[in-house]
Amino acid sequence: MTIRNLDKLFQPRSVAIIGASNREQSVGKVLSRNLLGDAFNGPVLPVNPHEDAIGSTLCYKSIADLPIVPDLAVICTPAASVPAILEELAAKGTMAAVVVTAGFGEGDGHGADLVGEIKRIKTQYPIRVVGPNCVGIMVPPIGLNASFLHIQPPAGNLAFVTQSGAVASAVVDHAAHHNIGFSHVVSLGNMTDVDFGDMLDYLVADPNTKAILLYIESISSPRKFMSAARAAARNKPVIAIKSGRNQAAAKAAASHTGALTGSDAVFNAAFRRAGILRVYDLLELFDAVNTLGTGLKAANDRLAIITNGGGLGVLATESLVELGGRLAELSPETVAALDGKLPSTWSRGNPVDIIGDAPPERYEAALEEVIKDPNVDAVLVLNCPTAIADSIKAAEVVQRVVAGKPRVPILTNWVGEGAQEEAKKAFYRASVPSYDTPNQAVTGFMHMVRYKRRRDMLMQTPPSLPEGYHPETERARRVIEKAVGEGREWLTEPEAKDILDAYGIPVIETVIAKTPEEAGMAAVELGNHVVLKILSHDITHKSDVGGVRLDLTGRQQVIGAAEEMLRTVKRVKPEALIDGFAVQRMATMPHAEELIIGISTDPVFGPVILFGKGGVEVEVADDSAVALPPLDIPLARDMVQRTRVWSLLQGYRNRPPAAIEELTAALVKLSQIAMDFPEIRELDVNPLYINDYGILALDARVRVQDAANAIPVAIRPYPKHLERHVSLDNGLALTVRPIRPEDEPALLDLIQKSSLDDLRRRFFAPVKTLPHETAARLTQIDYDREMALVAESHGEILGVARLTADPHFETCEFAALVRTDQQGQGLGRRLMGDLIRHADSRGLQKMFGYVMSENRAMLALCHDLGFIETASPDDVGTRLVTLDIKQG
Structure with missing residues (x-):
């Protein structure tokens, strides 16, 4: 995640056009005309070895001949020449380039080689690259039109970022006709360097941008995108169109869960989780702008x-x-x-x-x-x-x-x-806000409603799981490692249920039998009314012989059925490795609904959680919702509410409401499984029975892979490895751990129990409490780019130290607060020490903070930790303290 040198892209003092031309209908001609107009207040330097002048402007024969180092270079030469040109510019000191040239999009061959060369140059020089294969960029407020689009829209407060040059052209044309202005128009092209995450980080900090519009075809760095989008959506509307909604890649998946989590559904889940408002065509996009751009x-x-x-x-x-x-x-x-x-x-x-x-x-x-x-x-x-x-x-x-x-x-x-x-x-x-039809007007109103709901969801303080919930992680790990070690792709059903049971998800009682006779005895033990299944590493689908459910009564019937299953399997699959039988108690749950929950792996966003109407007609029912982990209770409940089966779970006629709390807790537990075990590629619980008494997993299937091949979760989960137990100088035992969303009440209690002077020194203003939105923002952090470590004792937070990395991910700003009655016990030193070590582990180079001059204790602590103290450039009453982490 970085916005390093993006100011050179969007606020350049000088621009060079490499490949400028006088030839009519050429890209170089249009770029030159757009840049050489009188709108941009800075030198524009055309470069072409075959031209003396571009129009009436002097043309330079080579990059070496340029009289100054341009901040920004726009390159429109043939593809093969681009890497050498880019390297020459980077070596000269140019910090930003827009490559409009096509010819880099091939999946292999020469185009891929050229992309590899650009990436190599990026590792050696700090130059930022937009493109290749793009139409360029526009910054109307400063008159910069480094594009070959046919028209420049007026200046405004909307930013539009797109992968498609054709969509950029259509949007700009529509906007100009309707007098809609832009702060930025950016065509990303192939996204070899600058991508959506970078642009969101840059635009959220831009005071001239009030809303951000996106046209997305693909996401190159999902974790960076999610972090940047969540940060941006907290501050201003982010509205997106995603193309390619009708892809059917998930139909080839081996489980029900995989079949129900198509890529577009996962994009929907990602947008919802990030607080992005999704629209489905350009007209709706501008209607959304019409509404949200007003700030209403x-x-x-x-x-x-x-x-x-x-x-x-x-x-x-x-x-x-x-x-x-x-x-x-x-x-x-x-x-x-x-x-x-x-x-x-x-x-x-x-x-x-x-x-x-x-x-x-x-x-x-x-x-x-x-x-x-x-x-x-x-x-x-x-x-x-x-x-x-x-x-x-x-x-x-x-x-x-x-x-x-x-x-x-x-x-x-x-x-x-x-x-x-x-x-x-x-x-x-x-x-x-004004619209052309009643439907468009109502749609505009619902955009407003949906945007508020998504933003509110980002600010919710979720309840934690029930007190004392401690999954048996190692027990589940042993099951998974055994299967992976044996080279198996699928776990047996008992193994799959063992994982669920280890995480507190109720499963139907099952006995494993090695022989038909043992299966008969197990039936007697379970109550003489059972479901019999054969266990085999080679049989993975319920449509196969070994997965057929047989409802049986009595010992002899079970033995006979087991013997027949063995004969059938050996006849159909002589090579099959038979592991025995699973004898499962028949489920007796009056008025139960059949549901499905599961984990699937999206090729872009990694693990996703599924919920929906289950049973044998699960795909036909087409009633499901997906979400990205990690989940909390409100997010899990939102998943359930987005399905039609939600209305059935509320109770009807003589059926009481179902146990929604247990269901949402199970989804959160499933989310934890997905985060704890990257080896799990798919997990399918179908059916999951639910009634007013609780839930019960009847069938479960798990598909595993080597962890090295796993796609990581798109949202960095809670970093449990940072938890540790310490003792203060006074002997008080406490836990230092990352902050969690449910810590909001404890954080507010910390504020209440701290002196007004301590709070003023921490927040640089008189503070007595924090509004919910601020407290939620401080507790619901993005662990990928922030960290807040709290010291907890018996449910109380005694101190907190936090850092926020800049979008360059090179430096971070810290802040700390120790409860007034706990000061002088070494707590601040422990928190700051852990924070510095975490910053070092994430590759951050410098840590800085602003400390009031009167706060002598904090200044002394910083001095002891190796910080260098200097005068603050903005406030005579404040000192700037800086630590070189690598030397600290």
Whole structure:
């Protein structure tokens, strides 16, 4: 993760065009024209050995002839020449390049060799590269158009990052036509270097960017992408289109779980987890921008509709219901107030139909009453043109109400073209969201709702698992290592259930028998009503002979069935290695629903968790949800709620509600299995029975691989290896460990029990407590780029030390707080020592922090730890302390 030298890409003081040309219809000609316009305030240096001038601008014969070292180079020469040009520029000191040249996309052969050369140059020089095979970049606020696009949009506060040059062209064209401005337009091309993660890290810190738009075809570094996206989405809207939704690669998977977790479903899960709002076409993308770009926020999903046409209100209502929103129920007070201001023929409900002859004053009266209703989260105002009412003046009324900063967002749809265009333009100038159809307007409102829900999910403080939950990790590890060591891809069903049992997921009682006679005795032991299965390393599918479920009663029946299974297997698969039989007690769970839970491996994002409707028709039912681990209880519950089976689990007719708490806990435990064992490629529990008493796994299958071939989890899990037990100077025993999301209450308690002076020194401002959003941000950290170590004793946090790495991942800033009554016992030194060691293990080079000059104890500790103290460049009352970690 790095944004090193991206400022040279997007804020260059000088630009060179390598391959500039006078030849009409050439890329070099278009690039030169776009860069040599008078918008960019800096030298533009064309390079071409065959030209004396590009237009009226002097052209240089070679890079060596350039009078200055350009910050940015734009390269459009033939592919074979690009690596040598890039290396010459990097050696000269150029820090950024845009390679628009194609010819690098081949999976093998010369194109791959050229890509390898670019990557080699990247390891030797700090130059950043956008592309190759891209249309370039634009930064309209500084007049930089280093692209060969046909038009430059106006400056604005939207950033658009895309892998597709064609989509970049379409978006820029649409935006220019609608006067939509951009802070950045970036075509990434093949992403040999700069990728989506880099751009998200850069744009989230850019004050001119208010929303980030993405067109994604693939993700090159999923963990970096997830870390950057989660950080960005906490601060500003991130909206994405993902192409390739209909890929069917998962159909070849060997398990139900693999078949249900197609790549597009996993991308959906990744976007949801990152807080990204996904849209499905360019029109919806701009509608989302129209809504979220205004900064408006809806508290919930209850929409009020004001219209001068009943049909329009019906269309909007239908769209709202289909998209999962709710029609606000107007309060009796609002209805009474509207009775006094509207004609007697008004609808007396929501939608508020103010009748087709409604003058502007009627719009104003209705709107002013509706926005005061506490049951309303947003208002959609609809207008269809009529010969007896002035649509333009009605629009002016809405703008006047909006200018008064109402409590709730107001969206508009002035239906039609021609006569309505002037009103739409006026809405745009006034930053009032306006749409072309009722459906688009409602979709815009639901974008607002979905964005808030995703952002809220990022800020939730999840409850922990039940107290005392300690999985038997080593027991499960022995099972997996045995299978991997024997070269087996599939575990036997008893082995699979052993792993589930080790992690506290209830499994049906099963006895392993070596012979048919032993199977008969096991049936008697289990109650004379059992399911019999044959165990074989060579039989892996339930459709095979050995996996057929046989419901049996009695010892002799079981023996006979076992003998017949042996004969059948040997006849069908003479080479099969028979390990014996599994004799399983019949499940007796009244009113149980059949579910499926599992783990699959996505080729991009690694392990994913699945939940859905189970049973033999699992694929046909097509009712499932996926999520990326690690999971917590709210995330697991969200998975379950996204399926249709959720409504059945709530109870119906004479069936009580199912044990949702046990189900969500099982999903969290499954998530822990996925994180603890990269060897697990697939895990399938189908069916999982659930009723009001609990859950029970009937069948389980696990597919394993060598850990060296595993794709890592996309979100770095809780780093348990950093936990350790220590004692303070006063003998107090405590645990030092990474902070967890459920630590929010304990962190707030630490704040409450610390003196105001200590809090002022830590936060550089008078602080008595922390708002939930801040506390959630401090406890729900991204372990990939942050760390917070807490000292815990009997559930209380006595101190915390944290670091945040910069996007270069070279330096990190630290901060620390020890509870006032625990100071002087060596706690701060222990926390800081562990923090420094962690920074060193992650490859960070420097640690720095700002300490108030009056905080002599902290300055003395930093001095003892090897920090160098200097004056802060920004505050005379603050000292800057810096540690060279490698020498510390």
